Amino acid sequence: MTTTVSFIGLGVMGYPMAGHLAKAGLSVRVWNRTLAKAGEWASKHRGTACSTIAEAVQGADFVMTCVGADKDLTEVYEGDGGILANAPEGAVLVDHTTASAGIAEHLAAAASKKGLGFIDAPISGGQQGAENGQLTIMCGGSESDFSKASPIMEHYARAVTLLGPPGSGQKTKMVNQIAIAGLVQGLSEALHFAEQANLDVRKVVDVISKGAAQSWQMENRSGTMIDGEFNHGFAVDWMRKDLGMCLEEARKINASIPVTALVDQFYADVQSMGGRRWDTSSLIQRLRKFR
Structure with a gap:
């Protein structure tokens, strides 16, 4: 029998992720807060646009969510019209939202009481990774639920890893954001130092990218940083949301992350410069402004 997957949330990440599931031949139902977006998706893929969450999750084997933040998860999961009240017993719920570890632990416990599995599975790789099916997925949950859900996630991922019990995926995503x-x-x-030193910045990057300074950010963002182009990628507003959760969790577990706290304030400066939707690499604009 064909596996039925519901996908809740068709933003820049969820839209292509759901598309990969449809291309894989799964029976896909989608729901989005803006119903027209679900209709648009269904016009381009084999799948069904649903007008309510209850309709979308009825009879589903898996329910994937990718929404904005903790409050959005509460909205789509809880209440009479939410996922928990309407998903069939035995379904596995997989949340790709970058959210707090606390909400993941709460939803996992609530799902268990309903006879449902739950995996917190935040993603890394950005819009390009979602479109190319090359996301990295960090998971928290039981071995049993993970073994069921991982083949579904592999349709849009290059790596799917179980890190521990519920909440472990979200905590690992925090590690990721702290590092970034x-x-x-x-x-x-x-790059700012190279500019001020009147060096050929592109040539400098070409040289140092072959040594210990090399990173994904250097390989993929240095060119647009040099050109001052930031209308792409992961928005500053989203990064500040994520870093806020990192700082809150750090206080809970007594972890010292002073550089992260400082960079969070630098992103606040970028927001005040009008860069709320700029890519996170726009930190260089702050240095150019305040030099």
């Missing part, structure tokens, strides 16, 4: 924040600030300072 420091890397982007360091790259911004390096």
